[in-house]
Amino acid sequence: MDSITIIGMTSIIIAGLTIAIGSIAPAIGEGNAVAQALRSIAQQPDESNTISRTLFVGLAMIESTAIYCFVISMILLFANPFWNAVIG
Amino acid sequence: MSIDPSSIVYFEWGFIRITATLVFAWVTMAILAILGFVLTRNLTSEDKIGKGQIVLEAVFATILDQIKSVSHQDAHKYFPFVSTLFLFIMSATLLSLIPGYNPPTGSLNTTIALALCVFFAVPYFGIQSQGIKNYLKQYTKPSVVMLPFNIISEFSRVISLAVRLYGNVMSSSIIVLILLGVVPFFFPVIIQMLGLLTGAIQAYIFAILAIVYIASATNTN
Numbered sequence: 001m002d003s004i005t006i007i008g009m010t011s012i013i014i015a016g017l018t019i020a021i022g023s024i025a026p027a028i029g030e031g032n033a034v035a036q037a038l039r040s041i042a043q044q045p046d047e048s049n050t051i052s053r054t055l056f057v058g059l060a061m062i063e064s065t066a067i068y069c070f071v072i073s074m075i076l077l078f079a080n081p082f083w084n085a086v087i088g
Numbered sequence: 089m090s091i092d093p094s095s096i097v098y099f100e101w102g103f104i105r106i107t108a109t110l111v112f113a114w115v116t117m118a119i120l121a122i123l124g125f126v127l128t129r130n131l132t133s134e135d136k137i138g139k140g141q142i143v144l145e146a147v148f149a150t151i152l153d154q155i156k157s158v159s160h161q162d163a164h165k166y167f168p169f170v171s172t173l174f175l176f177i178m179s180a181t182l183l184s185l186i187p188g189y190n191p192p193t194g195s196l197n198t199t200i201a202l203a204l205c206v207f208f209a210v211p212y213f214g215i216q217s218q219g220i221k222n223y224l225k226q227y228t229k230p231s232v233v234m235l236p237f238n239i240i241s242e243f244s245r246v247i248s249l250a251v252r253l254y255g256n257v258m259s260s261s262i263i264v265l266i267l268l269g270v271v272p273f274f275f276p277v278i279i280q281m282l283g284l285l286t287g288a289i290q291a292y293i294f295a296i297l298a299i300v301y302i303a304s305a306t307n308t309n
Contacts, residue, residue: 053158053296060293064248067255074262 007082015073022069029062092258093190094197113192116180151295158296159303166302169209173202174295177253181287184261185280191287194257196250203249206298207242214305223305249297256290257283 001009037055041048096108127140151171155163177193184191192198214223227238260283267276 049157053154056289057293057296057300060252060290060297064252064255067252067259070259071251071255074258 003086004083007080007086011076011080011082015076018069018073018076022072023066026062026066029065030059033058033062092195092197093192094195096190108190109192109195109197112180112190113198115189116176116183116192119183120175120179154296155299158299159306161303161306166213166299169205170295170298170302173205173298174291177202177291177294178288181257181284181291184257184287185284191257191261193253193287194261196254199250199254200246202253202294203246206249206301207246209298210242210301210305213302217306226305245301249294253290253294256286259283260286 033055037051041051044051093108093112097105098108098111099106127144130138131141132138148167148171151174152163152167155166155170159166180191180193183189184194193202211223214226228235229238260279263279264276264283267279
């Protein structure tokens with residue numbers, strides 16, 4: 001195998017692994033957050049506005065971890081810096 | 089395939105480059121400005137209120153209410169800044185339904201610019217409300233040891249704001265593009281709707297986080 005094949009193969013495999021492993025932890029975190037928020041809304045329905053607003057902000061924070069993984073895998077697939085080093 | 093509309097260059101002269109990001113940001117700004125100009129021409133407080141004014145009042149009352157309930161302060165001071173951020177991101181998301189429109193928020197350049205606005209607005213409002221001495225003192229709380237970490241958090245805020253918005257908008261447009269090549273009939277529509285939802289939530293999140301950061305800097309007690 002020449003180096004271009006190796007780089008392409010590793011990039012694709014690692015991009016898949018990045019998004020697969022990287023979405024596990026945020027998924028668990030979001031599940032926990034939603035479960036807790038639903039429990040507290042069930043206990044105090046009056047506070048549902050504040051709780052759901054805080055929930056959304058928290059979910060966005062958790063979600064950005066998964067988004068970082070996605071951006072990394074997109075960089076590996078479409079803007080891989082090693083391609084240019086080999087081709088150029 | 090490009091992951092950034094900035095790589096589409098329409099016009100280049102010297103160091104001036106007119107990219108797709110810039111053009112579509114201008115389109116969004118123009119639409120917002122024209123809508124604002126047209127809707128605010130005939131404002132009345134009489135019995136018969138036009139439809140445009142009702143929509144306008146509903147939108148702005150909601151934004152004002154959200155700012156007030158998050159910051160627990162006088163909302164009118166932060167209203168122009170925060171509502172501009174929200175309306176720009178929201179209209180970029182909504183306009184991405186139109187074929188051929190590249191949402192400018194799907195480019196890292198635009199989102200970093202928006203995040204930098206928040207970065208500079210935080211000390212601006214903070215110094216305005218509690219003076220430069222008290223504002224700078226906030227960085228050494230709870231103790232002087234935390235000073236470098238507080239400064240790092242200030243910068244990481246900008247990066248996380250920018251990358252979050254960019255990743256969300258870019259991801260939905262790329263997934264739609266890929267799916268159009270694989271299953272070009274029904275599935276892309278669902279993903280497009282999902283992208284619309286996440287885009288709207290991201291606009292909300294961006295504005296709420298901006299208010300949270302500003303409110304934490306202007307907290308006088």
